[in-house]
Amino acid sequence: MDINLNIRVSDIMTSRIVTIEMDDRLTVAKEIFDNAPFHHLLVIEHNKLRGILSERDYLRALSPNIGNINETERDSETLQKRAHQVMTRSPVTIAPNQTIKQAGELLLQHDIGSLPVLDKGKLVGIITWKDLLKAFVA
Incomplete structure (x- = not known):
């Protein structure tokens, strides 16, 4: 197998990113997660990256009764939480000129997706473990 680990992050990153604001409610995140193929939302404040909200973080913050017959008002209120209350602060980042090997090492080292x-x-994109996997099988 001949894999080029020197491919740059900028060559395989997704530049179509979705951002939400720190004070956006989880209803905004729900709308995006329900309707778009994204699993990570970048949380910004004054155009600066402040955190990341993964779909897993979002689901962990919600009541398990959301959307089913047992849902109560208290359950639906969990959707009123703000992004900054459940996001991961100061996310690990990478520069576009770094290699996919460096990206993979960071993902594994920090156990993140x-x-x-x-x-x-300046926020220019996002790279996920799936992007790396696609680069390896391409």
Whole structure:
């Protein structure tokens, strides 16, 4: 097997990113997760990355009774939480000129599923473990 581990993050990252604001309610995240193929939302404040909200974080914050017959008002109130209350703060990031080997090492080292891509502090994309896997099988 001849895998090029020197491929740059910028070559395989997703530049179509979805951001939400720190004070957005989880109803906004629900709408995005229900209707788009994204599993990680980047949380910004004044155009600066402040955190990441994974679909797993979102689901963990909700009552398990949401959407079923046992749902109560208290359950539906969990959707009123704000993004900053459940997001992961100060996410691990990577630069676009770093290699996919470095990206993979960071994902494994921190046991995370994605890395926001910052170019001189500006959010330019996201790379996930699935992006890396696609690069390996391509």
